[in-house]
Amino acid sequence: MSAYQKLSEWLERAMAFQTAMVLFEWDNETLAPEEAGAYTARMQGALSAAYQEIMVSDEVKQLLEQCKEEALSEVERAIVREAEEERLQLVCIPPEEYREFQELVSASTRIWAKARREQDFESFAPTLEKLIACQKRFAGYRAKDGQKLYDVMLDTYEKGFTMEKLDGFFDLLKQELVPFLKQIKESPVQMEDGFLSGDYPEDRQRELAEYLAEYVGFDFRKGVMAVSAHPFTTNLHNHDVRITTHYSDRVDSSLFSVIHEAGHGIYEMGVPDELTQTLVGQGASMGMHESQSRFFENIIGRKEAFWVPLYGKMQELFPEQLGNVSREAFVKAINKVTPGLIRTEADELTYSLHVLVRYELEKQLIEEDLDVRELPKLWAEKYEEYLGVRPEHEAEGVLQDIHWSQGSFGYFPSYALGSAFGAQMYASMEKKLNCSQLLEDGRISVIREYLREHIHRYGKLKTSRELLMNMTGEDFNPRYYVDYLKEKYGKLYQVQA
């Protein structure tokens, strides 16, 4: 048996443990009874420990060394590379410190949830300080010569995107979109969207959700849909991909969350059998994943052409609510720009400005030792400056997102990057395909197959920058995103872009 084959057996077992953890999490969010959590957590802990033990074991370390001597295929080399990276991530943190961190996180998400409920940032501040200190220490362990700590964190989620690169991206957003948004707000054009709220029966919403998910290409032979408090996507492998949604009295809320999650799901379903159940058998990165979900949700899903073959179905499902609403009025409503306080409720145009706030603050927290107690004030000032709104309390401000309470710093930028990746892909795709025509004809599958061909089928074999280069012929270029937004919303709001 070659070293690679031996390594594969270890990795297969590690993947089995990881997949079991994924299933436990899915089950926990969608089905498990309310009292199960504390008991099930013990098993998740044991599985996680068993996974880590394999990845940091001497056997795996030696096999990884030996693999370098063997003639491997491109896929095999990528798997070895991923395993090596995963090993280094795990091995450089002393087990004792890692356990402390896990305990901290398990407490901190509860403390955060309580603080949010009580609109009281002060009660979360000391925990947040500890989380930051911990993550900075871990980043220090992982840093390669001279690497900045926030760059180490960013690299975890999006390889090749340093502060230098992201400063360029976010500065462009700030320079272009902040004044553009002011113009939009002053525009005399008004969008009526009252009809999107109301008594939309849940069973009809579910029918619509299933219909739309299937329509955009989520294959229910390889996937399921369930309900959870917050929509998410997960997968056991390429033949078992799972999305959730959440129904409310705003029909567009579940509708677009379903298209969004289906976009994530389609990505995972597009990973080939050769790669699934290996360390390169998932989407390339957080940002690349968001590029797919937000592409389907916004670039495609909020286009008039998308609704040409679909709006009749909407009216059929909701005759009382939409029978007298024209398709044109519906499309305007789902593209209404409303600068708000909550990121997850943001419209397409203002979304990345929410991310901009978080990026700037994270950078200060990690690189400039910003006192966490300054956060609420800075948060409010930045929201005022970029979006023109100001939180009345911390629950709709700095306490709104779970990420920091989980110790995730450097994750937020991926959301904005994903949107920008999608716009760059769309610009390049438009040179080959007439997307609007395809959508009007109900041939969305052509667009989906194009993405599979250029993105999905590579799994984690390439980084997001390599994938972009491959598909669009150039490195990441945020100009496409800004141009796309300004052209679309300039037209909608009759504003000179």
Add this chain to the structure above:
Amino acid sequence: MSAYQKLSEWLERAMAFQTAMVLFEWDNETLAPEEAGAYTARMQGALSAAYQEIMVSDEVKQLLEQCKEEALSEVERAIVREAEEERLQLVCIPPEEYREFQELVSASTRIWAKARREQDFESFAPTLEKLIACQKRFAGYRAKDGQKLYDVMLDTYEKGFTMEKLDGFFDLLKQELVPFLKQIKESPVQMEDGFLSGDYPEDRQRELAEYLAEYVGFDFRKGVMAVSAHPFTTNLHNHDVRITTHYSDRVDSSLFSVIHEAGHGIYEMGVPDELTQTLVGQGASMGMHESQSRFFENIIGRKEAFWVPLYGKMQELFPEQLGNVSREAFVKAINKVTPGLIRTEADELTYSLHVLVRYELEKQLIEEDLDVRELPKLWAEKYEEYLGVRPEHEAEGVLQDIHWSQGSFGYFPSYALGSAFGAQMYASMEKKLNCSQLLEDGRISVIREYLREHIHRYGKLKTSRELLMNMTGEDFNPRYYVDYLKEKYGKLYQVQA
């Protein structure tokens, strides 16, 4: 750290792997998309291998030895005993042979399903022969000096129940119930049950199912209910117990399957925190589990007194179907005796005669080298003799149950034993509690608590015979079962018992 503490760490991890397998199976039966199976099976295989590796490892072997030197509590001793037994079960079968067996089973259930579909026993016979040969070989490995092979198999499912004991049990059933059933069939009393079939809307059936499960004591804070092709119960631990049901146009089918599975569920929910997630944290045995499920389903659930506080709810849910049916007529209908061909559809009286057929045939297959090709003929003759019905084809005869195709021999007797355990418990309980009055008053919780006190809270600390002795003051005595059946059905059918 003591040897016991070290052992506990290994066992905790082994339990985590096993629980993950349970969750995968649950998910597979209730939710997973159709194409997931083959891929997920790889992970289940890896988890199973990891579980076995722990249980047969030298570390665990040595720790088990060392534990014998340590002062342990009763619970700890029981856990060590179970671990030792599990280890011996696994270690005595050469890994290569075990792998072959698993492959055989994975093929054989498919071959059996096809044979059943095509009503063609011949196509399954060679596989069945291999399964028997394999299980006899395995039983040989496990047999202690002079132990008969079928006794080894029986012991796996029900400790302390040998052929000698079971011959006495089944002979009594044959002598008493076969002639009694003939009397019943000749009785002029007719039970009308046509109204149990019909257009019973599924959402109402679901409402009833949830209501009944909760009513008998299934705690939805620690459990969930889902739909699957065949009803079953499973559990991750005592705070996560799961039952399924299946809706058809016979309202009593899902109704009693829900009470049955809730009975299993209540057992697992009654296991104390101290035992859950350990090797003694489950019901004592297959038979003891069936005793609880069949107790709730039949002894309690088909009693008139049970329906006194409930029948109004039934009529409310199904006014068109049951509005004009009296409670008395309903209770008669759900106790109608109809000797049939299919075990899982059998009524309370004839159920154990189906098991009798299987017990006699298994004994011949294992102990007397019965040629499997004789099975269809013998099956038909025994059904004719004991139940007065004869299969027209093998799908409603020898091919009906999945058990043999999974290599399970010695499992069937537990079904009949469970019914008999329940009757013995009921007789003893009646000396302390007035069950009918309690049921009429809607105080079923008193009965449930009595069972928890005497059975559930022990988990696997005691064997089924020990539990019976403990609760009823005597060893297993099948007379109670026969008396219970003859008294109940003698009265219903106006037959001299």
